[in-house]
Amino acid sequence: MDCRKVEKLLSRYLDNSLNESSLDEVKSHLDSCEKCMTEFNAMVKIDGLVKLKAKETPSKEYFENYWRRLEDKIDNGHIYSLSEQKRLFSPFLARFAFNSILAALLIFLGGLLYIHSQQIKSLQFVQEETHKTMTRYLAHLRTKIDMKEGIQSSVQPFDKIEKAAIMQLKYQQSKDI
């Protein structure tokens, strides 16, 4: 038996799961081959490390109450199935849920953005209209001021709003200069 074949059988040899003829062959090979023996020893050490896991244990009380808790579940015919429950969090479903939420969020944001853009448009319209009205009003004021300055008595006196607008206009003009 060559080393390659023995290496593949070492695992079974270690667990006493070889048939007798293979067992004898592996045994006699190990007696004469240092390389395979080293390999075997390493495997034994790895098993020793894995076996340390057997020392990890919950409290004694946990096992003492085990049946009482189990009996409740059996009597109620109720199983809290963790293996089924986790289906909710399966990678596939999680991805699906994530994508759905993302899509919904995008649609929502898109909607918001659309409404917002409509609002901006109407706001611009109002601003434009206000601007036009203001321009017209200011033109009217200027004419009225010019006429006043030209001492045309037939011109109506300034009302309150007009006075305020003139003040504002003068202030603007002084700033512009």
Added chain:
Amino acid sequence: MTKNEDFILVRKARLGDKDAFRQLVEEYKKQVYFIAYRMTNNHADADDLSQEAFVKAYQSIGSFKGKSSFFTWLYRITINITLNYLKKAGKNQPFELDENISIADSSLSPDKVLQQRQLHEQITKAINSLPVKEKAVVELAVLEGLPHKQIAQILGCREKTASWRLFQARKKLKEKLSSFV
């Protein structure tokens, strides 16, 4: 408990004798819990999964034909439930020692305890990196000391497949834990 004693208890349980089933639970609760624990490295999951396995065993004991031992049948249910869970939960099992778990070695000094904890976490990390089916074989062969033929029965595969998985798993573990060998 011998196979025959199990068989008698199983027959009684099938006729609705709950106390007979309780005796089976008392006999195997630790093994069943520990399979689930070592596969998930998490006490709460191991508790849920092992209890789920027993409830399932109780509910389907009528379908147990006695072709294998009760123990093999029960392990098979537990392993299937646990593998099912691991498949759904994804690969990332914790490797830190669960807070509900202690290392049964009271003779150690505090700083040795810390070292021991770290060693345990390294080992768990290495075992966690294995594909779940290899993990199951390591659990059954190394920690439960079962012969490959029985492992194959539990996992529902051929004996050669079980042996091959174990060979692969041991090779990988040797690489991952080379600093300790």
